[in-house]
Amino acid sequence: MSLAETPTPATAPAPVPSMAAAYWRLQRSELRLVLGRRRNLVLLLGLAAVPLLLGLVLFFTQDTALDGQGPAFLGRVTGNGLFLVVASVFLCLPFLLPLTIGIASGDAIAGEASAGTLRYLLTVPVGRTRLLLVKAVGALAFAAAAVSAIAVVGLVAGAALFGVHDVTLLSGDTVPLGAGALRVLAVVAYVGLSLTGLVAVGLFFSTLTEVPVGAMAATVVVAIVSGVLDTIPALSSIHPALLTHHWLDFAEFLRLEPDWAVIGGGLAVQAAWVAIFGALAWSRFTTADVTS
Amino acid sequence: MTAPAVTVDPASASGDLPGADAGSAVQTRALTKRFRSGQVAVDGIDLSVPRGAVYGFLGPNGSGKTTTIRMVLGLVRPTSGTSWLLGSPEPATVLSRVGALVEGPGFHPYLTGRANLLRLDAADATADPRTAARRASEALERVGLLAAEGKPYRQYSLGMKQRLGLAAALLRPRELLVLDEPTNGLDPQGTREVRLLIRELAQAGTTVLVSSHLLGEIEQVCTHLGIMSRGRLLLQGPRSVLDQRGVTRVMVTVAPGHVATAAGVLRVLGLDVSAEDHALNAELGALEPARIPAALVHAGVDVVGFEVRRPSLEQVFVDLTGEGFDVAR
């Protein structure tokens, strides 16, 4: 450590950055941290591999390997590359996407706590509400990146392997390519928004512990348990409120006349989960002792 | 045993001051933390760190130093009591003027040292982004880490990690530095460098609150001391307080044959002497030490050695608690 005086050039008192500028500076740093982290990049690559592998399998078997299984759009992939996007998203929804979301959101606060960086952020100081918001936006951005990775690779692989054509909807009607592509985009957007509730759940768990793996696992378990409960007929009265119940309603966009009530209902349930678990995360994080 | 709560600083002795003392960089009033486990980590302490002081916050492992610092910085909520940081009861409003190192460094392992500093700077809403790179370089230079700034943090040695923690505390000019065990993991050379750094910062006017569980390591640079044991502040005040607390002894070594004469001289000065070979040993009491050699020489005694032994911090601690300076719980 040098004893030499570090000369500080005489500067005019630095202007204090505006609140918005200060917020976005931290938000950019957070996005770089989340999207630049090798583990997260590997996750994105893994998700991106799904449409590629699925496309290649279907291309080389050139048959209807998935015909008769699952929803009707699975069988249409070989006829229209656009459906590779939908089929890939469908395959990732039950487990791979919840896993990705669980890792990103469970790590948000708990990861900083376990690295010992949380106490240093808070003494910078960063307000706890601001930090939670920055972390939430970071986790949501990662969720968006995950869904986009599947969609973009699905689109490129689908177009390359099967070409893109006018879209034959589930009802058998055909819409022109442009309108069809828009519908596929809507499917992707709906799936992305369907994951926001899980992000909020993960964020809440993340405020409870200094062990990120615990928060990640708990978040994935919530998604899986929700899926299991959704299959038990005796619980049908609570099904509509379940986190995962409306996830497959993206299929509405593949009908001639999407039922906007169904779509709106699905998004409203997500909004409710976001509100409840966002509030829980906030009340916990703004009052908790930071002893990590 | 219950340790006696001895507070020497008159500013905090009254205990019923209405608010923060404007002269204090850190002030607490009956600050208490009981963890959910039931453990009372901090038990009603009245800390008072004057501005401009280098305050050595000493105590064995587990005595409550870190918990106190966490409460002062707003990381942990006190169970009861209050604290003021730079005169403010709301730490968040003044923390940008405070550099902190709490319970060891904490950084993202896969980011470089430099990237870690820039991350912290990005979090600082009052920092000027245009000067971030320069300030990071200056802080790294100051702790001797510039050469390793591009290495990922996980490849740092313990000492390098500690240095990066210090660099983070020095990212901006600070009025107060709170350094919790800054010498942990450092080799003797690193420890010396930290002491020099503290001295240098203090000379520039920064108040420093520095904790350690190793009594000797930072004692030398401190102008003030506070001694913790089992969650209580046993003693605090200017360093000279120590001399009043413990027993100062004098050791006189004389030429063979002069022992009896020397003992007589010391007794005349009012000292209770015990002799061993050529060495005489006595409690100094209120006597001015300079009078002893003068009186001996005057009586024709050949003085070979003369030494005043001030009480060591360790001795004071043992006197206060009746315990050794070990982990108390």
Ligand SMILES: Nc1ncnc2c1ncn2[C@@H]1O[C@H](COP(=O)(O)OP(=O)(O)O)[C@@H](O)[C@H]1O
């Ligand atoms: N989060 C916690 N929960 C329960 N007890 C704690 C917690 N943190 C610290 N303690 C206890 O409080 C006491 C004081 O700890 P600490 O403030 O870290 O001491 P020091 O920094 O002086 O070593 C110790 O007995 C410790 O075990």
Ligand SMILES: [Mg+2]
């Ligand atoms: Mg400690």
